[in-house]
Amino acid sequence: MDSKKLNELLEKYWACESSLEEEQQLHEYFRTNTVPEHLKETAALFHYFDDNKKKSVGGAAFDQEVLTKVKAEAPKKGKMIRLVYNSMRIAAGLAVVVAATYFIRTEIRKTTPQVMVDTYDDPKLAFEETKKALLMISKSFGRAETETKKIDLFNKATDEVKKKETNEL
Amino acid sequence: MPHRLVIELNEMNLEAFETRVLPAKNKLYRFALRFLGNEEEAKDVVQEVLIRVWNGREQMNEIQNWEAWCMRITRNLSLDRIRSMNRKHTQPMEEAFHVLHQDLTPHEKTEQHESMQRINVLIASLPEKQRQVIHLRDVEGYSYIGICETLELDMNKVKLSLFRARNAVREKLVKINAYGL
Numbered sequence: 001m002d003s004k005k006l007n008e009l010l011e012k013y014w015a016c017e018s019s020l021e022e023e024q025q026l027h028e029y030f031r032t033n034t035v036p037e038h039l040k041e042t043a044a045l046f047h048y049f050d051d052n053k054k055k056s057v058g059g060a061a062f063d064q065e066v067l068t069k070v071k072a073e074a075p076k077k078g079k080m081i082r083l084v085y086n087s088m089r090i091a092a093g094l095a096v097v098v099a100a101t102y103f104i105r106t107e108i109r110k111t112t113p114q115v116m117v118d119t120y121d122d123p124k125l126a127f128e129e130t131k132k133a134l135l136m137i138s139k140s141f142g143r144a145e146t147e148t149k150k151i152d153l154f155n156k157a158t159d160e161v162k163k164k165e166t167n168e169l
Numbered sequence: 170m171p172h173r174l175v176i177e178l179n180e181m182n183l184e185a186f187e188t189r190v191l192p193a194k195n196k197l198y199r200f201a202l203r204f205l206g207n208e209e210e211a212k213d214v215v216q217e218v219l220i221r222v223w224n225g226r227e228q229m230n231e232i233q234n235w236e237a238w239c240m241r242i243t244r245n246l247s248l249d250r251i252r253s254m255n256r257k258h259t260q261p262m263e264e265a266f267h268v269l270h271q272d273l274t275p276h277e278k279t280e281q282h283e284s285m286q287r288i289n290v291l292i293a294s295l296p297e298k299q300r301q302v303i304h305l306r307d308v309e310g311y312s313y314i315g316i317c318e319t320l321e322l323d324m325n326k327v328k329l330s331l332f333r334a335r336n337a338v339r340e341k342l343v344k345i346n347a348y349g350l
Contacts (some may be wrong), residue, residue, distance in 0.1 A: 013335070014335055014336065014339050015332075016328055016331050016332045016335060020310060020312060023306075023307070023310075024310070040284070041284060041342040041345050042342060044281060044284035044285055044287075044288060045288055045338065045342065047281070047285065048284075048285050048288045048289065048292075049307045049308050051285065052199060052304075052308045053199070053308050053309070053310075055195065055198065055199050055202065056195045056198065057194050057195055057197075057198035057211070057212055057215050058212070062194065062212075063187075063191055063194075065216070066191065066194075066216055066219050066220070067183075067187070069216070069220055070183070070186065070219070070220060070223045071183070
């Protein structure tokens with residue numbers, strides 16, 4: 001490559017108008033030629049790019065490391081199988097909780113039987129209280145009776161009126 | 170037998186993983202290294218990316234450009250690491266560059282090494298996007314379309330970033346040539 005062509009390519013490179021092939025030619029040129037003083041830094045730049053391209057993460061040892069890790073991952077099952085499997089797991093969990101609650105409840109009920117608790121200790125007082133309650137009920141009944149008597153009176157009155165009306169006709 | 174089928178599919182995938190994904194490891198490593206500047210961390214990132222690809226292998230057939238996909242994961246993981254380390258800049262590494270011309274005098278070798286070290290610092294100091302674009306183009310030899318797909322940028326942005334990156338480098342090189350700075 002003559003210097004004219006080289007300068008042309010470099011100008012295109014700096015203007016970002018060069019193609020990949022042209023850029024490859026520049027890499028090749030700087031790789032194989034000793035360059036004039038004023039292009040030393042540019043050559044260093046291309047050497048830098050080439051040098052970076054050679055960097056490698058590691059050979060077979062790295063591959064093996066990755067593959068071991070990858071193989072250690074549990075093989076994934078099909079989507080449907082996984083879905084069913086997961087819902088079964090949830091269902092099983094729920095069943096355990098429900099059964100446990102049921103058994104604990106019956107157990108608690110067995111150990112603490114329901115006892116009728118007396119309100120009063122003194123029988124006389126209890127008798128008085130019962131009487132009071134019964135009286136209250138009977139009072140309410142009595143009031144209800146008088147009220148119904150009133151309605152009865154009203155019914156009788158309407159009957160009388162009706163009778164009179166039929167007689168007149 | 171469904172059980173056998175599952176095993177066979179897994180083996181097929183492992184083979185595909187070895188032949189299709191694993192060979193991209195060095196590209197991913199170099200890209201991670203460009204962000205992190207630390208070989209060990211870059212290696213960790215590549216391992217993490219590869220394991221993620223393996224775990225997401227069910228979607229791999231749906232992905233059109235899986236290399237670009239891997240590169241994006243590499244970039245994201247690297248950036249996460251930088252953030253979590255609370256580093257403002259990528260540390261430009263002290264590298265041992267290969268001496269390209271065997272017939273150089275010791276003085277010339279030192280000189281070349283120094284130049285490369287300067288360029289390394291220079292590129293590390295570029296804005297992040299420019300650094301990514303110049304790496305993909307000038308180190309990896311990506312086409313513009315490839316860069317667009319990898320970085321999810323439009324063509325104009327890629328070209329502008331590359332133009333700015335190359336010009337920043339050029340300006341600095343001119344200064345070095347003129348004043349030896």
